[in-house]
Amino acid sequence: MDKYENLENILKGYKRVAIAYSGGCDSNFLLATAIKVLGKENVLAIICHGAMMPKDDYEDAHQLLKDVTYQEIEVDVFSLKAFRENDKKRCYYCKKMIMSQVIEVARKYDYQYILDGQNSDDQKVYRPGIQACQELGILSPLAMCHMTKQEIREYSQKWQIPTYNKPANACLASRFDYHTRLTVEKLNLVDQAEKILHEIGIHHVRVRVQEELARIEMEPCHFQIMLEHLDVVEKIKALGFRYVTLDLEGIKSGGYDRES
Secondary structure (H helix, E strand, C coil), X not given: CCHHHHHHHHHXXXXXXXXXXXXXXXXXXXXXXXXXXXXXXHEXXXXXXXXXXXXXHHHHHHHHCCCCCEEEEECCHHHCHHHHCCCCCHHHHHXXXXXXXXXXXXXXXXXCXXXXXXXXXXXXXXXXXXXXXXXXXXXCHHHHCCCCHHHXXXXXXXXXXXXXXXXXXXXXXXXXXXXCCCCHHHHHHHHHHHHHXXXXXXXXXXXXXXXXXXXXXXXXXXXXXXXXXXXXXXXXXCCCCCEEEECCCCCCCCHHHHHC
């Protein structure tokens, strides 16, 4: 039995599921597979909206849900002291709050099994949010099947799921050093800066903020695009930065976790 068949069998055992949905490659693959196996009437997507989400990701996710049954929750991450102060366990407290609300919505509509899109690669790096999900009883069938990110992309392409090549993204708070006090304005600043880069065709990108400096991480294969559109430097500076730099190491998932 291959991993995809194993996933189908796990989902069949649940019969009726709610999925914490972000619109990313993993959660969209899980959603599409659950609908294929269980039928649309037995699957509920739950999407959250809050200041920590890039606006482009939120809008893309909504588009993907247009033919799916879903519920939306508003999340006030700034009600959490650990989030505002950007504690190293910020993600744990934030995820616990979000998933607690997801559980409330799922229970309201009589869904007993709540799933997320965690994959096996996520378990190999610092992901404090995983602990929160485990404590709340959230199920992670992709990780249970030992599916890697690359395998999920390959299965998605095979089944013509449009997010098979969507770049991974993360909470906007991850662009700041730990213990940098966060505000809505700071998160919006990052979101606007990254949107400027999206508009020239660079989608897998992070704008890391260090006081007045915007340090841009992207795949090295996109450096040339950046050099051909140097006008974006002035656009990003106009948002309030004094310096804009390009990180020659390229994009790094969990960059601040490596540095702390």
